[in-house]
Amino acid sequence: MSILEIKGVSKRFGGLKALDDVNISVAENAVHAIIGPNGAGKSTLLNCLVGKLIPDTGSVTFQGQSLLGIKPHQINQMGVSRVFQTPEIFGDLSVWENVLIPLFARRDGAFRMHAFETIANEADICDKAEQMLIDVNMQDKMHMHAASLSRGDKRRLEMAMCLSQEPKLLLLDEPTAGMARADTNNTIDLLKEIQASRNITMAIIEHDMHVVFSLAERVTVMAQGTPLVEDTPDNIKGHPKVQEAYLGGH
Amino acid sequence: MLGLGKKDIALFMIVALLTLLAPFILNPFPEGSELAQFNAGYPDLMQRFVIFGIFAIGFNILFGLTGYLSFGHAAFLGVGSYAAIWMMKLLTMNVIPAIIMAVIVAGLFSVLVGYISLRRSGIYFAILTLAFAQMSYALAYSVLTPITGGETGLQPKVSDPRLFDGALAEGATPQANLFGLDMGASYEMAVGNWLFTFNAGYYVAAAVMLASFYVAIRIFRSPFGIMLRAVKSNQQRMNYTGLNSKPYTLAAFVISGMYAGLAGGLMVAMDTQVGPERMFWTASGEVVLMTILGGAGTLIGPVLGAGMIKYMENIVSKINSDILHTWFAFLPDGLEDVLVAMVYPFVGKGWHLTLGIVFMLVVIFLPGGLVEGGQRIMNLFRRKKRAGDDSTPAPKSHPAE
Ligand SMILES: Nc1ncnc2c1ncn2[C@@H]1O[C@H](COP(=O)(O)OP(=O)(O)OP(=O)(O)O)[C@@H](O)[C@H]1O
Ligand SMILES: [Mg+2]
Numbered sequence: 001m002s003i004l005e006i007k008g009v010s011k012r013f014g015g016l017k018a019l020d021d022v023n024i025s026v027a028e029n030a031v032h033a034i035i036g037p038n039g040a041g042k043s044t045l046l047n048c049l050v051g052k053l054i055p056d057t058g059s060v061t062f063q064g065q066s067l068l069g070i071k072p073h074q075i076n077q078m079g080v081s082r083v084f085q086t087p088e089i090f091g092d093l094s095v096w097e098n099v100l101i102p103l104f105a106r107r108d109g110a111f112r113m114h115a116f117e118t119i120a121n122e123a124d125i126c127d128k129a130e131q132m133l134i135d136v137n138m139q140d141k142m143h144m145h146a147a148s149l150s151r152g153d154k155r156r157l158e159m160a161m162c163l164s165q166e167p168k169l170l171l172l173d174e175p176t177a178g179m180a181r182a183d184t185n186n187t188i189d190l191l192k193e194i195q196a197s198r199n200i201t202m203a204i205i206e207h208d209m210h211v212v213f214s215l216a217e218r219v220t221v222m223a224q225g226t227p228l229v230e231d232t233p234d235n236i237k238g239h240p241k242v243q244e245a246y247l248g249g250h
Numbered sequence: 251m252l253g254l255g256k257k258d259i260a261l262f263m264i265v266a267l268l269t270l271l272a273p274f275i276l277n278p279f280p281e282g283s284e285l286a287q288f289n290a291g292y293p294d295l296m297q298r299f300v301i302f303g304i305f306a307i308g309f310n311i312l313f314g315l316t317g318y319l320s321f322g323h324a325a326f327l328g329v330g331s332y333a334a335i336w337m338m339k340l341l342t343m344n345v346i347p348a349i350i351m352a353v354i355v356a357g358l359f360s361v362l363v364g365y366i367s368l369r370r371s372g373i374y375f376a377i378l379t380l381a382f383a384q385m386s387y388a389l390a391y392s393v394l395t396p397i398t399g400g401e402t403g404l405q406p407k408v409s410d411p412r413l414f415d416g417a418l419a420e421g422a423t424p425q426a427n428l429f430g431l432d433m434g435a436s437y438e439m440a441v442g443n444w445l446f447t448f449n450a451g452y453y454v455a456a457a458v459m460l461a462s463f464y465v466a467i468r469i470f471r472s473p474f475g476i477m478l479r480a481v482k483s484n485q486q487r488m489n490y491t492g493l494n495s496k497p498y499t500l501a502a503f504v505i506s507g508m509y510a511g512l513a514g515g516l517m518v519a520m521d522t523q524v525g526p527e528r529m530f531w532t533a534s535g536e537v538v539l540m541t542i543l544g545g546a547g548t549l550i551g552p553v554l555g556a557g558m559i560k561y562m563e564n565i566v567s568k569i570n571s572d573i574l575h576t577w578f579a580f581l582p583d584g585l586e587d588v589l590v591a592m593v594y595p596f597v598g599k600g601w602h603l604t605l606g607i608v609f610m611l612v613v614i615f616l617p618g619g620l621v622e623g624g625q626r627i628m629n630l631f632r633r634k635k636r637a638g639d640d641s642t643p644a645p646k647s648h649p650a651e
Binding site: 050071072073076077081082084088089090091092093097100101102104105106108109110111112113114115116117118119120122161165 | 253255468469471472473474475476477479480482483484486487488489490491492493494497498501505
């Protein structure tokens with residue numbers, strides 16, 4: 001069964017066709033990778049899923065519900081979290097507070113006037129936040145300003161923030177870019193483990209084939225705004241169209 | 251204790267102690283001495299310290315936490331003042347209904363202004379709030395004269411209905427009071443050459459200020475406070491995390507509007523008159539200066555900023571050329587005149603010049619305001635103490651301290 005259904009989605013920026021009749025169906029509990037050369041429209045596609053952009057044509061449905069015209073915070077509350085290509089974190093806040101916020105958002109909804117509660121009294125949320133930081137191996141950095149983290153750490157923090165919400169669908173835009181090899185491997189392990197234990201569907205954009213082949217069950221190859229092929233990782237490896245897109249695309 | 255952390259309790263206790271002992275602390279110089287003019291321990295000024303402290307504490311909840319710079323908060327102060335004076339005219343000279351109504355009316359008005367202004371951010375938001383405030387100011391002067399008294403403003407009159415108060419004694423004027431305690435009542439204590447004044451109004455205002463300060467600490471440390479700082483830090487991330495930043499910002503706006511109304515109500519409680527000039531844009535600008543000068547986003551900064559600006563406004567502005575001449579009298583005549591001529595533009599009516607320079611210096615060298623200055627000095631001492639052991643850089647302190 002598919003949890004996310006993208007049908008006939010197109011998006012133009014002026015004269016540029018960033019997305020051209022994209023059809024992708026992501027199966028529930030699967031890890032679905034989207035690969036393709038720079039400028040293929042991968043991030044634009046994610047933008048159309050989370051309410052940042054509205055496609056010119058086509059439909060996007062999540063669990064049978066249309067996502068078009070729905071505000072970003074509402075889409076998140078439906079169970080869709082996104083890790084951005086350039087880390088989007090709360091730079092002025094501590095790492096600890098960064099993980100608290102998504103947990104409060106998940107428990108309390110889009111707005112709550114909890115002006116007279118103290119964080120120390122929220123044992124549940126504090127425990128979860130702590131566990132999440134341990135999971136991404138950042139517990140020793142919890143008091144640091146998020147802005148002062150390395151690029152790789154910022155990504156891991158953002159991932160922790162999204163994972164802590166236990167989304168149904170997690171969208172990852174190049175989650176390991178800028179990470180050291182060891183951190184990349186840790187991230188793969190973390191995603192595998194969480195995916196297995198919590199039944200999270202993942203759509204992952206990635207240039208690092210090692211990551212793609214370690215995680216994904218399905219791979220869609222995009223070029224110039226259109227999906228070229230969709231198949232299992234093994235079949236994708238030797239596919240002539242893929243070679244062509246990657247080599248011909250540059 | 252009381253839902254505060256250890257550090258916050260310490261901070262609160264210090265502020266409480268300083269506030270209670272202010273009549274002593276602000277009057278360090280003996281009466282009649284040359285330095286007595288620097289004494290700030292007289293009721294009128296002490297009341298201003300705490301009232302503008304409240305105004306700035308509230309403003310900081312909006313500006314310091316969410317980063318939304320309102321340039322029209324004096325409107326809420328003014329509206330609060332008008333609401334308060336009407337309570338005194340219609341119901342009673344007891345300050346409680348006046349203060350409560352000031353908060354309510356300012357809160358309602360800020361819902362309206364906030365709802366509209368918060369459709370934009372950054373400079374457009376600032377302009378919208380400024381426009382609202384100037385509009386209120388102009389209306390108070392003109393069309394709304396029947397409720398605002400126009401240019402002359404409003405004050406309680408003997409002929410006002412005052413439903414809850416009995417008739418005044420012959421020839422008596424209505425006095426603001428707290429269940430009979432006259433806000434103007436003062437107890438004077440002479441110790442040697444020193445004279446200390448304990449004013450009822452000041453202590454009422456101070457108690458309200460401490461309560462407001464306590465509420466502000468709670469807000470800063472609450473999940474709600476974190477959300478407000480998240481608004482300032484990254485609204486995009488906030489929205490993609492499932493949070494609607496709009497109601498958070500509006501709530502902060504309304505809370506700060508209510509603080510402004512509270513300050514406006516207290517002003518009336520201390521000095522029972524209102525005029526529209528209270529809402530002029532310079533008054534809105536002043537609270538911005540106070541907050542930035544003291545340290546936006548810090549707990550105690552706005553209070554320090556308010557104190558500093560009110561001190562300069564009231565004390566530095568009093569220094570005239572005669573006083574300067576007596577200060578520099580020990581110098582040879584020519585030199586004395588030169589020095590007086592050099593210093594004169596910065597004091598008396600020129601106190602704004604001094605304020606401007608201080609403000610520029612703080613913004614350029616201490617972007618975190620006076621609080622950052624204090625922290626740097628503390629760090630210097632700490633580093634000296636630790637001299638010898640490998641000087642690890644002082645840990646970056648909590649942003650909202
Ligand atoms: N907001 C926008 N306005 C105008 N053009 C845009 C916008 N967003 C993306 N584009 C253009 O659309 C095309 C697709 O961009 P997109 O970011 O989706 O590519 P991508 O596949 O994510 O590439 P990369 O691997 O480099 O991240 C690019 O040519 C890009 O310049
Ligand atoms: Mg991209």
